[in-house]
Amino acid sequence: MKIGGAGMLAACWGGWAARVSAGVPALPQALSGQDIELRVAHRMLRIDGHETHAIGINGGIPGPLLRLREGQDVRLTVVNDLPGEDTSIHWHGLLVPFQMDGVPGISFPGIKAGSRFTYQFPLRQSGTYWYHSHSGLQEQMGHYGPIVIDPAGADPISSDREHVVVLSDHSAMHPHTIFKKLKQQGGYFNYQKQTLAGQIAGRDQKSADRLEWGKMRMDPTDISDVTGSTYRFLINGQTARDNWTGLFRPGERVRLRFVNASAMTIFNVRIPGLSMMVVAADGLPVKPVQVDEFQIANAETYDVIVTPADDRAYGLVAEAIDRSGMAFATLAPRPGMVAVAPPLRARPLATMKDMGMDMAGMDPDMMDMSSMHMGMRDQRNAPALPLGPGVQTISPMPADRTGEPGQGLANAGHKVLVYSDLVALEANPDTRPPGRTIEIHLTGNMERYMWAFDGKKLSEVGEPIPFTAGERVRIVLINDTMMNHPIHLHGHFFELATDKGDHAPRKHTVNVQPGSTVTFDLTADAIGDWAFHCHMLYHMHAGMMRVVSVRPAVSA
Amino acid sequence: MNMRIPRAGALPVLVALLAAMPVQAQEMPAGEMADHAHMHHDAVSSAEQASQQAPQQAAQQAAPPPAPSGHAADAIWGAEAMAPSRATLRHEHGGMTTNQIMVDLAEVQFRRGREGYRWEGEGWWGGDIDRLVVKTQGEGRFGGAADAAEAQALYSRATGPYYNLQAGVRQDIGAGPKRTYAVIGLEGLAPYWFETDAAVFLSDKGDVTARLEGWYDQRITQRLILQPRAEVNLAAQNVPDQAVGAGLSNIEAGLRLRYEIAREFAPYVGVSWERKLGRTKRYAQALGEGSGGAAFVIGVRTWF
Numbered sequence: 001m002k003i004g005g006a007g008m009l010a011a012c013w014g015g016w017a018a019r020v021s022a023g024v025p026a027l028p029q030a031l032s033g034q035d036i037e038l039r040v041a042h043r044m045l046r047i048d049g050h051e052t053h054a055i056g057i058n059g060g061i062p063g064p065l066l067r068l069r070e071g072q073d074v075r076l077t078v079v080n081d082l083p084g085e086d087t088s089i090h091w092h093g094l095l096v097p098f099q100m101d102g103v104p105g106i107s108f109p110g111i112k113a114g115s116r117f118t119y120q121f122p123l124r125q126s127g128t129y130w131y132h133s134h135s136g137l138q139e140q141m142g143h144y145g146p147i148v149i150d151p152a153g154a155d156p157i158s159s160d161r162e163h164v165v166v167l168s169d170h171s172a173m174h175p176h177t178i179f180k181k182l183k184q185q186g187g188y189f190n191y192q193k194q195t196l197a198g199q200i201a202g203r204d205q206k207s208a209d210r211l212e213w214g215k216m217r218m219d220p221t222d223i224s225d226v227t228g229s230t231y232r233f234l235i236n237g238q239t240a241r242d243n244w245t246g247l248f249r250p251g252e253r254v255r256l257r258f259v260n261a262s263a264m265t266i267f268n269v270r271i272p273g274l275s276m277m278v279v280a281a282d283g284l285p286v287k288p289v290q291v292d293e294f295q296i297a298n299a300e301t302y303d304v305i306v307t308p309a310d311d312r313a314y315g316l317v318a319e320a321i322d323r324s325g326m327a328f329a330t331l332a333p334r335p336g337m338v339a340v341a342p343p344l345r346a347r348p349l350a351t352m353k354d355m356g357m358d359m360a361g362m363d364p365d366m367m368d369m370s371s372m373h374m375g376m377r378d379q380r381n382a383p384a385l386p387l388g389p390g391v392q393t394i395s396p397m398p399a400d401r402t403g404e405p406g407q408g409l410a411n412a413g414h415k416v417l418v419y420s421d422l423v424a425l426e427a428n429p430d431t432r433p434p435g436r437t438i439e440i441h442l443t444g445n446m447e448r449y450m451w452a453f454d455g456k457k458l459s460e461v462g463e464p465i466p467f468t469a470g471e472r473v474r475i476v477l478i479n480d481t482m483m484n485h486p487i488h489l490h491g492h493f494f495e496l497a498t499d500k501g502d503h504a505p506r507k508h509t510v511n512v513q514p515g516s517t518v519t520f521d522l523t524a525d526a527i528g529d530w531a532f533h534c535h536m537l538y539h540m541h542a543g544m545m546r547v548v549s550v551r552p553a554v555s556a
Numbered sequence: 557m558n559m560r561i562p563r564a565g566a567l568p569v570l571v572a573l574l575a576a577m578p579v580q581a582q583e584m585p586a587g588e589m590a591d592h593a594h595m596h597h598d599a600v601s602s603a604e605q606a607s608q609q610a611p612q613q614a615a616q617q618a619a620p621p622p623a624p625s626g627h628a629a630d631a632i633w634g635a636e637a638m639a640p641s642r643a644t645l646r647h648e649h650g651g652m653t654t655n656q657i658m659v660d661l662a663e664v665q666f667r668r669g670r671e672g673y674r675w676e677g678e679g680w681w682g683g684d685i686d687r688l689v690v691k692t693q694g695e696g697r698f699g700g701a702a703d704a705a706e707a708q709a710l711y712s713r714a715t716g717p718y719y720n721l722q723a724g725v726r727q728d729i730g731a732g733p734k735r736t737y738a739v740i741g742l743e744g745l746a747p748y749w750f751e752t753d754a755a756v757f758l759s760d761k762g763d764v765t766a767r768l769e770g771w772y773d774q775r776i777t778q779r780l781i782l783q784p785r786a787e788v789n790l791a792a793q794n795v796p797d798q799a800v801g802a803g804l805s806n807i808e809a810g811l812r813l814r815y816e817i818a819r820e821f822a823p824y825v826g827v828s829w830e831r832k833l834g835r836t837k838r839y840a841q842a843l844g845e846g847s848g849g850a851a852f853v854i855g856v857r858t859w860f
Binding site: 179 | 620642644647685714745775776777
């Protein structure tokens with residue numbers, strides 16, 4: 001099926017992302033089949049009455065849903081109608097040959113203005129995925145869309161109806177300007193800082209803490225770099241005022257396929273009055289987990305099943321992690337119903353644990369302060385790390401926080417999904433123990449807006465991180481910063497090391513909480529060069545990225 | 557340009573890649589995905605097989621492979637086609653430069669019987685570490701040339717997370733002698749969020765002077781900000797033609813309340829107080845000038 005240039009605008013609000021959606025299976029507007037054409041072009045996006053510059057795919061923001069089937073081959077021809085600007089599409093989470101992965105400068109040369117490029121690959125998996133530009137900062141301007149791949153056989157996850165829910169952030173400000181403001185003033189977009197008024201009102205830290213944090217030049221309100229002060233948060237391209245509505249019949253099992261296509265926003269998702277059963281993470285089925293809320297980092301996907309019993313509207317709340325705004329939509333039995341949006345909850349404040357000081361986790365009997373280095377930038381806590389201006393802090397005691405709710409949700413008062421809840425439905429394909437371990441420090445300087453792996457920006461690093469094809473490697477990510485970093489490895493799934501034996505959850509993107517560590521095991525089985533980066537768009541743009549190479553073993 | 561499916565290059569890298577790329581993506585039948593990882597077991601190196609048999613803890617020290625000799629994509633698309641995009645990739649992931657022009661003070665000063673003006677600002681151009689910094693400041697009375705004004709051009713290098721070491725030249729451009737100086741300074745953010753700027757100046761007459769500045773932004777609300785500010789000037793010797801005496805020559809303190817209509821545009825009101833000290837004060841008295849005093853100020857802080 002091909003959709004040409006004409007009639008694209010008519011399609012842009014059609015179907016799965018239409019303001020009122022009956023659900024995915026009924027939709028003709030999803031693109032299916034073996035030959036699909038995607039046109040990337042500028043368009044104006046009207047958000048709450050204001051026109052903003054944006055990039056659409058086949059006229060849509062998000063781009064069209066690609067509904068494909070495991071086992072089929074697909075040819076995706078991307079036409080670049082952007083004037084004077086290269087583009088690309090990366091198929092996030094899909095296992096494709098490296099030259100089809102869509103990262104200019106790593107997988108292929110990119111797609112020049114006015115030209116086209118045909119991606120071709122077999123679909124070796126099923127589940128909820130997405131696609132987005134890997135060129136410049138186009139993703140921030142609307143260059144993203146969802147992918148649903150149906151299993152070749154029976155779907156282990158049964159449902160009566162499904163909706164795709166694409167979360168994103170959009171600003172009227174050009175992404176280059178956003179980045180420049182961040183370089184000029186790291187806290188530019190934060191309008192939830194500590195103030196005298198806030199202190200008097202009891203919203204902020206107590207004086208002693210505030211003094212202590214001030215001494216360290218650390219701002220506990222620095223939760224998101226780019227916030228609701230410039231962003232409008234969208235569900236399927238629509239604001240709360242648009243009220244995207246997903247229909248259901250009371251009693252149905254409704255599968256919601258969440259994709260976080262945001263440039264910079266982690267969302268807390270809940271549906272007041274409904275509990276959600278998480279059934280898949282990053283596209284792959286997990287043993288069902290019942291939760292009231294989950295945090296979804298940039299580029300992650302979660303599938304949940306809800307069973308709304310009542311004949312009423314339910315609010316679908318995706319609150320920005322810093323509580324500076326929310327995306328809001330309605331699940332309803334009939335069009336025209338509007339759920340009531342709950343108020344934003346109080347903004348979280350970062351804690352000592354977010355600075356990598358996990359005092360609580362220490363065994364008091366074992367505590368030998370003399371052997372510990374509690375400074376916030378002590379070389380002894382990371383001997384190999386170059387202590388340049390880009391390394392503001394080194395976590396002295398980083399904790400594994402995969403068993404903890406995401407930032408700001410510790411006291412949510414209900415069940416919040418944690419990574420350690422996730423158990424793969426199917427046994428892992430490779431259960432060999434890792435042959436070696438690589439430690440990677442996630443480093444940054446919030447004052448200079450510098451972000452890097454191991455203190456070095458991609459622009460400063462010549463060589464990739466090398467892997468031998470087929471080898472099993474343990475990777476330990478140590479977050480030396482006070483920000484969340486959703487880390488994405490292209491071309492692979494990795495098994496999170498959360499003691500789930502041969503049923504470790506397999507992911508393509510994992511959020512490393514502030515001041516914490518995340519460990520995963522990887523079978524480097526995809527030969528080629530791959531991108532490995534933080535999925536906070538401006539962190540990546542600042543240099544928080546590496547190339548990973550997978551090569552056949554060299555015979556001696 | 558219409559790039560479709562890989563054109564085969566004769567590069568040895570490609571041969572190596574294809575040789576090791578078992579049926580893999582191109583022809584794998586559906587449903588075999590779960591078996592996929594096992595397909596590579598044949599290719600696993602002997603070193604790795606050894607490590608599998610070892611206990612996990614001990615095995616974690618296997619040596620990493622050497623860095624690959626070439627880029628995988630070059631073998632598919634050609635090195636020539638890949639080179640520009642690779643350069644762009646590196647540039648766009650940490651290699652960019654940017655700039656800022658900050659007008660910290662641009663104000664009218666109301667003193668008893670005479671109104672004056674004052675400005676202070678700086679611009680920078682460059683990357684995260686190395687920058688060109690231009691600073692300027694000055695003051696004067698309406699209707700005449702600036703009494704004191706200067707411009708500095710400095711090379712600035714980040715020396716740590718918070719501080720920049722700066723060196724360059726300063727040129728006096730106000731009334732009085734048009735001195736040129738060598739400058740060395742340190743600018744940055746001190747603990748407790750104090751902004752600081754310290755510089756030592758060596759004039760073309762061999763005179764050494766120094767200036768220390770500091771300020772702090774006390775947020776009252778998200779947009780209403782009270783900024784205490786202080787400046788101290790010192791001299792290593794008397795500089796009679798500039799009416800500067802050795803030692804502590806003058807101090808200045810200010811308190812400005814600004815409202816950030818936008819981050820980049822904040823009108824303010826405040827008070828500024830200055831006092832000449834020691835021999836500098838006596839020079840001023842000899843010239844019939846005052847030794848300082850307070851002024852009400854109104855101005856705007858702006859940047860872009």
